[in-house]
Amino acid sequence: MFVYGETQPAVAARALTDLTNSWHALLTTLLPAHGEPALLILVYTLVWAAALIAPNW
Amino acid sequence: MTRAAPGLPAIAVFVAALLLGVDGPGSNLRVAAALLALVAVLSLLADDRPPLWAAAGVPALAALAAVAMLLGPLLPVAAEPYNPRADAVPPQPVRFDSVSPLDRVSAWLRRPETDLFTVRSQTPLNWRLAVLDRYDGVRWTSSAKFRPTGGRVPDEERQGRFYTVQQTLTLAGLRDRWLPAAQRPTWVAGVPKVAADPESGSLVATTDPKKGLTYQVTSRIARPEAADLDNSAATADPALLDFPEGPQRAAFARLARQAAGGAELPYQRAEALESFMRSAAKYDITAPPGHSLPGLDYFLRQSRRGTSEQFASTYALLARSLGLPSRVVVGFRPGERADGAFHVRTGDVLAWAEVKFDGVGWLAFDPTPPRSGSQDRHDVVSAVEKDRQRLKEQLGKATENKPRPKTDRGDGRATPGGGPAWWLVGVLTAVALAVCYLLLAAALPWWRRRRRRTAGDPGARVAGAWRQACDDLGLSADSALTAQEVTARGGHAHGDGPGVASHASGAYVKLCAIRPGAGRQRGRRRGVAAQRRRTSPDRPAHPRRTPVAPPAAPAQPAPMSDGRETSVADGMLWV
Numbered sequence: 001m002f003v004y005g006e007t008q009p010a011v012a013a014r015a016l017t018d019l020t021n022s023w024h025a026l027l028t029t030l031l032p033a034h035g036e037p038a039l040l041i042l043v044y045t046l047v048w049a050a051a052l053i054a055p056n057w
Numbered sequence: 058m059t060r061a062a063p064g065l066p067a068i069a070v071f072v073a074a075l076l077l078g079v080d081g082p083g084s085n086l087r088v089a090a091a092l093l094a095l096v097a098v099l100s101l102l103a104d105d106r107p108p109l110w111a112a113a114g115v116p117a118l119a120a121l122a123a124v125a126m127l128l129g130p131l132l133p134v135a136a137e138p139y140n141p142r143a144d145a146v147p148p149q150p151v152r153f154d155s156v157s158p159l160d161r162v163s164a165w166l167r168r169p170e171t172d173l174f175t176v177r178s179q180t181p182l183n184w185r186l187a188v189l190d191r192y193d194g195v196r197w198t199s200s201a202k203f204r205p206t207g208g209r210v211p212d213e214e215r216q217g218r219f220y221t222v223q224q225t226l227t228l229a230g231l232r233d234r235w236l237p238a239a240q241r242p243t244w245v246a247g248v249p250k251v252a253a254d255p256e257s258g259s260l261v262a263t264t265d266p267k268k269g270l271t272y273q274v275t276s277r278i279a280r281p282e283a284a285d286l287d288n289s290a291a292t293a294d295p296a297l298l299d300f301p302e303g304p305q306r307a308a309f310a311r312l313a314r315q316a317a318g319g320a321e322l323p324y325q326r327a328e329a330l331e332s333f334m335r336s337a338a339k340y341d342i343t344a345p346p347g348h349s350l351p352g353l354d355y356f357l358r359q360s361r362r363g364t365s366e367q368f369a370s371t372y373a374l375l376a377r378s379l380g381l382p383s384r385v386v387v388g389f390r391p392g393e394r395a396d397g398a399f400h401v402r403t404g405d406v407l408a409w410a411e412v413k414f415d416g417v418g419w420l421a422f423d424p425t426p427p428r429s430g431s432q433d434r435h436d437v438v439s440a441v442e443k444d445r446q447r448l449k450e451q452l453g454k455a456t457e458n459k460p461r462p463k464t465d466r467g468d469g470r471a472t473p474g475g476g477p478a479w480w481l482v483g484v485l486t487a488v489a490l491a492v493c494y495l496l497l498a499a500a501l502p503w504w505r506r507r508r509r510r511t512a513g514d515p516g517a518r519v520a521g522a523w524r525q526a527c528d529d530l531g532l533s534a535d536s537a538l539t540a541q542e543v544t545a546r547g548g549h550a551h552g553d554g555p556g557v558a559s560h561a562s563g564a565y566v567k568l569c570a571i572r573p574g575a576g577r578q579r580g581r582r583r584g585v586a587a588q589r590r591r592t593s594p595d596r597p598a599h600p601r602r603t604p605v606a607p608p609a610a611p612a613q614p615a616p617m618s619d620g621r622e623t624s625v626a627d628g629m630l631w632v
Contacts, residue, residue, distance in 0.1 A: 026077070027145035030206035030253060034081045037074040038088050044067050048095050051063035052102070 061100035068096060079140040086129050094122035147204050158187040158235060158387040159197050162366040162406050163346035169404025173231040173389070176399045178224040181391035182278065183409070183421070183439045184237040184401060188257040190384035194301035194350045197370060197385045201254035203261055210242045211255040212277065217285050217417045219277040227271045230403075236260040237389065237401075239276040240411075240421065247272030280444055281417045283451035286324040289414040297382030297413065300374060305354045312357070313378040325452065326379055327412045327422055334372050334424030338363055350374075365425040369408035372424035382413040386421070391439055502528075 018025075033039070071092060075085060101114040129135060165171075176184060189197035222239055231237070236248065241258040245251055248270065250263040260274075300306055316333035320326040338361035345352075348370040356367045369385050376383035387408050392401035411419040421441060509521025527533055532546055 024145060025205070027142050028147040028204060030204050030209050030211060030255070031077070032207035032209050034078070034209075037071055037078050037085045040067075040071055040074055041088060041092075044071060044092055047067040048064055048092075048099065051060045051099050054060065054063060 060102050061096050064096045064099055076141055079138050086126060090122045090126040094118055157196060159189060159366055159408060162408055163364055165403035165406040166342040166364055169402060171403040172229045173401050173403060174229055174237060175227045176224050178222060180222045180440045182239040183388050183390060185240045185386055185388040186237050187235045187387045188259050188384060201257055201259050203252035203254050206251060206253045208244055208246050210253040210258050212243050218280045220280055222276050222278055224274045228266055234261045236262055238274040242274050242276050244275040279418055285417050289416050290323055294382045298377050300377050301350060303350055305350050309374055310378040313375040317379055323381060327381055330375055331422045331424050334368055335426045340426045340428055365408040368425040369410045372410040376412055384411050386411055
């Protein structure tokens, strides 16, 4: 609702359509930042550290 | 399961990010190798495995990652990695430019007091609305390929010096999809749906903007130095040099060459053209609108009255005639400053031209003469215009001090490579070859004589002396002559007389001379001395029946360099 600014029932269908088209929008939109996977280093390092200290599955 | 399992989602996200970032700058190879190596380390760790397992595995994995990192760039796929964006067709923009902004210039100028938008900026600049880079003989249109943007406007081609300007724009009466911003935007925020052309940086709203829309734009303003333009050629892009066929083409080209005069640098030619246009016609907002090729021809050669629509269009075409890639831009002057903002009205509309230079990018040229009367008393001069003045002074000083043979064959295009002309290289090569030939011709006899004198083997030295004597007498072609024959032929060639035999024997003796210090060859010196006495000029020269006393040394025949043998025996020299 915050995204579309309205609360009619049609919003749900519209959201579903946008969601299915999101991959296309992602590929055709100029992203706000350059595509640099290096930006994921922090997140990735945290995941790795959590896996290191977690008990074995 | 190992401890690596929690890292698998992160790997998936990382791979997706890699695919989306294929067209980004730099290389992610090191980061990817490090992260994968770390996951592999996790896979080694398990409570039921001995510590030695990890101790041996970690170095092995590190080595494996290092090898992968070194070999990765060598793989064929590394040259052109798969880019999923290349397969995605961007949404086609809704047609919004049925009326070109250039067509509205005259209409806006006739109603100059309508507020269009307000700009809050530290720097006064011309606010660009639309970029038109294609001309079909009737209209200037845009070839922009707009793409929805999340705010970033790619600007990879930007080179050279620049500074950044932040602007906050609020639309008032401007009801246009084109969004004004200073050249060239790199970031836009505040517009719900905005698209940008990566090539020109033009911004458009994908839906009609509402009145009062406020958005922020960050722009990079080019600030070239004289040194940048000193070495800059006009970028040769055929699409930006296109000039429609027609009878006006030759006339425009002739006029452009006259206007450029003796300017050498592409930038100076563009400036000369700008000065020409400012003085070629008068600014008149009552002039008929339109920028078709016949209309511009009439404007340039007959009416000589027009608005910036005609001035900018004509300038761009004249620049193309000179080989300068150009385009027309529609925008606004900085406007009137009040309350810390620039208020832009319809009367501030302006069309100008831009020319592209290698290593610098697009630079603006304003061929429209200044407005006269009370209308321009509040005009704020654009910061770019001030930069132009500074640049002009710098270039003026630079060109006074040194000649610039770099460009020109009359069409404004730079000589590729900037090296000397091919004919100059050819002439220099021929001269160098001739000098080498003369030096060789002068040095070869000296070198041959020296080699014959300094031969280690006495027999070879004697034979060399004979050959040298024959050479001196001009008998080098006949190498198997006896002394009598040499004297006879030499006398025939040089005239009979004592001089021939004297010359032959003198040269022979001189060349047979033993170098000082060779004590063991004293006997040879005696032989030579005896020979000198016999061949002295004060003795009568006659065909000698008595053989020449041979040098003492070789009793055995000595091989010659050409395989024949030289024999010195019984006072006769046989060659």
